[in-house]
Amino acid sequence: MNARSGSALTFGVAVALIAGVTLGNGGANVMPVFVDDFASRFALSDSAAGLVAATQLMATAVVTLLLAKRAARPGRVRMTRLGLALSGAGFLAAAAATDPVTLVLANLVIGAGLGAVYAAATAALAATDDADKASAVTISGVVGVTALLIMGVPAANHDLGEGTGFLLMALCCLAAWPLTRRLPDGPATPDAGSAGTGETTAAKPSVVLLLGTGLLWTVTQGAWSYASVLGRQHTGMSHSAVSAVLAISSVVALVGAVVGPVAARRFGRMRSMAVFVTAQALAMAALVFTHDPVLFTVAAVLWQACQLAVLVQMLAAAALIDPTGRLVASLSGAGALGTGIGPLAVGAVLEGAGAGVLGIVLAIGTFVASLPLLRMTVASGTATDEPNRRRRPQPDGRSIGPYR
Secondary structure (H helix, E strand, C coil): CCCCCCCCCCHHHHHHHHHHHHHHHHHHHHHHHHHHHHHHCCCHHHHHHHHHHHHHHHHHHHHHCHHHHCCCCCHHHHHHHHHHHHHHHHHHHHCCCCCCHHHHHHHHHHHHHHHHHHHHHHHHHCCCCCHHHHHHHHHHHHHHHHHHHHHHHHHHHHHHCCHHHHHHHHHHHHHHHHHHCCCCCCCCCCCCCCCHHHHHHHCCHHHHHHHHHHHHHHHHHHHCHHHHHHHHHHCCCCCCHCCCHHHHHHHHHHHHHHHHHHHHHHHHHHHHHHHHHHHHHHHHHHHHHHHCHHHHHHHHHHHHHHHHHHHHHHHHHHHHCCCCCHHCCCCHHHHHHHHHHHHHHHHHHHHHHHHHHHHHHHHHHHHHHHHHHHHHHHHHHHHHHHHHCCCCCCCCCCCCCCCC
């Protein structure tokens, strides 16, 4: 166990975390079906649809980064609800849009609102008493709800009319309003014992760490945003079949969220994370290269499982280094920045160089981006192993439990 001083992970806290992180990152996770909607609704090219997607995702990233410091202080519930209200209004505007300009403006509003939600919800992960468990439970819940959205948004667009999926997302913002009331809050004052644990310095991540995180999610989100397009064009599967494969792969990949913390305890966080990153890169390349529906499905499942294992370990490591939550929110913002760049970058490579070059670029990018994150996992072990060996309470009376 990785027990720490903080809020107990009760059912209400888990629901609040899941609701906040799901919607905060909802634009990125549901973007594959949104990209198809952009393209068909306004007759946009792949690159143009990617540009619309990047507008929303970049707005989410910028706001998340700007509010990371604020999210480390009290008032997370209010901050989350303001974000839900803003993004809900943006979703309604996007559903009613009749031209690309209105659609882009609506996506800017959506992104700004989701950024506030994402900063507050991810920072709250660090306020729990078990970073690994909170990360695993939250990500598992997010994956399950996201799978329903991936199926529900295109179904709404197909059955009720194009753009109706945005209305469904607005309703989700409304439903999440009461669920976020148990979101763990930030500390009222700086921790008296932080100077001895490195929490203060860790709250300001290095540029290299932020760039690595951003690059990893540029690669990951870029490939994810075009997974539906690649599946239809390369394997001949129908739109509904590809959507089902992506949804199923997301659900089956929940094993990654469970295996990640177990592997970290068994083999060490850095070693297990290196294996997951390698498998993720190879699976991502296979998904781009293959023309076989079965191999496409297998690659999608393996890719998503390894991605979840990496994500859970990354969040847990950041929460261990900085319990105020600022580091988690900052890394989430950097990741969101990568998701904003990803669709545009991958769309440009896909159109200009083809799937063969894209697969190689994605694999190499994953390896390079993982290096700063692997270094962070070493720092997380240093931040907890020394207090664990001493087994002494902190100046404020807290005791830090062991992590094995």
